Amino acid sequence: MTQTVPGRSKEVVQVLPGLLLAMTLAMLDNMIVGTAMPRIVSELGGLEYFTWVTTSYVLGTTVSTPIWGKLGDLYGRKGVFLTSVLIFIVGSALCGMAGSDLLGGPEGGMAQLIAFRAVQGIGGGGLLVGVVAIIGDLVPPRQRGQYQGIMAGVMSLSMIAGPLVGGFITDNADWRWAFYINLPLGGASLIWCYLRLRLPKHRTDHRIDWPGAIVITIGITALVLIATWGGQEHGYPWGSWQILSLAALAVVSLAVFIPIERRAAEPILPLHVFADRNFTLMSVVGVFLGFALFGAIAFVPIYQQLVQGATATNSGLLLLPMMLSSTVVSVVVGLAVTKTGRYRRYPIIGGLVMMAGLWLLSLQDAATPKWQTGVFIAVLGAGIGFLMQTTVVIAQNSVDPKDMGVASSTATFFRSIGGSFGISIFGAIFNSRLTANLTERFGPQAAEMLGQSSTLHMRSASAGSIPAQVKAGFVESLADAIASVFAWSLLFAVVVPLASAFVKHVPLRTGLGHGGAAEPEKVPAAAE
Structure with missing residues (x-):
């Protein structure tokens, strides 16, 4: 029998703190670790392999995402989600122990950390997917926007808090606490969800592909x-x-x-879900959203630190305008979708607003003040707010309830893959443009020397090592190279509103439909 919102709204409110805590863990982790990396390398060595600390986590997360989604569909969301939280906690504990006396000392510590980060990533792959899919199990699509708006706000705040918490831990405690902090938080989420989470029962054949x-x-x-x-x-x-x-x-x-x-x-990824036009379009939007957004946004802190002179910690605070606008728009759009049942316009608007933000960022140079950058990234954040959760709602509404986990994991997966390629390709564009600028200004030999001071992992102190007489030219070259990244990202961002324009308005379900046919909303779609 189809369940409706009133019967489960109390349960959603009761379990939401535990789910949001799990989401916070997943979002905080990479931000905290990035700040602690210089201290980790100084103790464990392995400078040439330090990028694998991030890569192994991303690899574990991305590989496991579709598998976690399908396991939840087969065996029930609660047990699978709690297992992912437990694996994340164990992986975090092992990361904190890497290179310690318990595991043989610093020699080989970097290899241990890389391996343990993969374990942590496998658990992390189930956190975000599990939270989104559980909300999908408890809340019909018509009512889902308001909760996913809250989730988007928590994600934004976590991204801000990550560098600040990581900087505080690195400056005032052992770097290992960047991982150990996950233990009490993850434990609290595990216990809360174990005691409070009650999901609808539905039977499926338990066959793993x-x-x-x-x-x-x-x-x-x-x-x-x-x-x-x-x-x-x-x-x-x-x-x-x-x-x-x-x-x-x-x-x-x-x-x-x-x-x-x-x-x-x-099947792990049922191909029939791609027969639905809306689901396929949202998958395409996810790839290019990740491509244009996460690939480009990686360069905002670099611009703030090396061009505008912000510290690593302050650059996190300078992202507040983007995060706040994203949070406010996400919540407002979520409430609007819940109230009206209309959603088709929001991905289109979001794509256009995101393009406007990227275009404004492409106009920056070495003289752009911090407040102006704040306005530009606030526009970009508004575009994010229109897109991030609405695309998930559309994807989930396009599939049968039994495929909810697949829909959630697929949305996360395509955005992650797009972001990975965006960072890589935009990194190549950045390096090529910077080298060309430096060569034009200072000649090939000087360009090679100066280029060694600038990589995608540069720190704010790097520019300080450059002689004062060439620093201005270096900063101008750097600003131009970063602006070119935002300009190129526009080419990929165009796909987002174009693909969204072909979305067909399908009434959002007002029932959960685990026991039978999903119940569509009883409102006409003509206004869309």
């Missing part, structure tokens, strides 16, 4: 490695045999994956 899981893991690993290594200073050229081999492996995996999924009784 192991061939599909293995093949998609191989393919995703190849894609993530291409995005991580391609064109990077510590990676390989785009035309190298390593990158071409990984590309071939990804293509072969996809070619093998499709027939496997067609034959599987319970």
Whole structure:
């Protein structure tokens, strides 16, 4: 029998703190660790491998995301979600112990940390997917916007708090507490959700598509490695045999994956969900949203620190306008979707506003004041607010309730893949433009020397090591290179409103529909 909102709204409110705490853990982790990395490298060594501390986490998260979604659909969301929280906690504890006397001392500590970060990433892959899918189980699409607006606000605040908490821990305690802090927070989320979470019961055949899981893991690993290594200073050229081999492996995996999924009784990624136009369009939007947004936004702190002279901690505070505008718009849009049942216009508006923000950021130069950058990123944040949760609601409303986990994990997966490639490709664009600018100003030899002071992982102190007589030219070259990244990102951002314009308004369900047909809202769609 279809359940309605009034019967479950109290349960949603009761379990929401535990779910939001789990989401906070997933969002905080990378921000905190990034701030602590210099201290980690100084103690454990392995400078040439330090990027793998991030890569292994991203790899574990991305690979496990579709698998967590499907496991939740098969075995029930609660047990699978609690398992992911537990794995994240164990991975965090092991990361904090890496290179300690308990595990043999600093020698080999970096290799341990990389391996343990992969474990942590596997758990992290289930956190965000689990939270979104659980909300989908408890709340019909018509009512879901208001809760996902709250979730978007928590995500934004976590992104701000991450660098601040990481900086405080690094300056005032052992770097290991950047990982140990997850233990009490994760434990609280685990206990809260175990005691409070009550989900609708529904039966499915428990058959794991192991061939599909293995093949998609191989393919995703190849894609993530291409995005991580391609064109990077510590990676390989785009035309190298390593990158071409990984590309071939990804293509072969996809070619093998499709027939496997067609034959599987319970496929990891049911291909029939892509038969729905709205679901496919939101998947495309997710890729280009991640591509244009996360790829470009990685350069805002670099601009604030090296061009505008902000400290690492202050650059986190300077992102407040973007996070606040994103939070406010997300909440307002969520309430509007809940009240009216209308959603089609918001991804289109969001795509256009995001493009406006990226265009404004592309106009910046070395003389742009901080307040003006704040206005520009606030516009970008508003675009994010229109898009982030609305796209998930549309994707979830496009599938049967039994595929809720797949819809949630697919939305997260495509955005993650787009972001990974965005960072890689925009990094190559940035390095190429910076090298050209420096060569034009100072000549090839000076450009090579100055270029060594500037990578995607540069710190604010880097510019201070440059002689004063060339610093102005260096900063101008740097500002122009970063502006070019935002200009290029516009080409990818155009796809977001264009794809969204083809979304068909399908009435949002007002029932959960676990026991039968989903109940659509009883309002006409003509106004859309």
